[in-house]
Amino acid sequence: xxxxxxxxxxxxxxxVFGALVLGGLLSSCAMIxxxxxxxxxxxxxxxxxxxxxxxxxxxxxxxxAMPQHKLVSYQKDGTVYYIYADATTCQCFYLGQDQSYxxxxxxxxxxxxxxxxxxKAEMKNEQYENWDTMxxxxxxxx
Numbered sequence: 460x461x462x463x464x465x466x467x468x469x470x471x472x473x474x475v476f477g478a479l480v481l482g483g484l485l486s487s488c489a490m491i492x493x494x495x496x497x498x499x500x501x502x503x504x505x506x507x508x509x510x511x512x513x514x515x516x517x518x519x520x521x522x523x524a525m526p527q528h529k530l531v532s533y534q535k536d537g538t539v540y541y542i543y544a545d546a547t548t549c550q551c552f553y554l555g556q557d558q559s560y561x562x563x564x565x566x567x568x569x570x571x572x573x574x575x576x577x578x579k580a581e582m583k584n585e586q587y588e589n590w591d592t593m594x595x596x597x598x599x600x601x
Contacts, residue, residue: 465533501504502567503543505562506555507558509555510551511551511553512551513552523546525544527547528545529543530563540554
């Protein structure tokens with residue numbers, strides 16, 4: 460039987476290990492999110508959106524007040540504008556009109572198709588070739 464001190468040590472080590480694993484997972488998720496933001500911003504720039512930096516404290520306050528990482532529309536003087544705010548990654552916003560927005564939608568669709576094609580190719584390349592060597596198919600319902 461283990462004594463109380465050993466139990467406390469094991470408990471503390473398991474909490475530290477759990478925190479490290481959770482921290483690693485959260486860090487990985489954050490890195491993926493940042494990459495997705497950068498990819499989207501690259502598409503916006505390619506589509507013709509203009510990047511505007513929040514290069515003063517007042518501009519940064521305004522930028523932070525905008526919906527973050529979402530493409531939203533607003534109308535000014537009868538013209539529709541599209542804006543994508545990013546106060547965390549680039550500390551900027553992207554501004555475009557309808558032509559840029561339509562180009563962005565087309566580029567996004569092309570990227571989605573390319574991603575699907577890439578995934579299909581990866582799946583095809585990773586097909587398991589040694590099905591005959593698998594044992595116990597009957598035990599798993601096949």
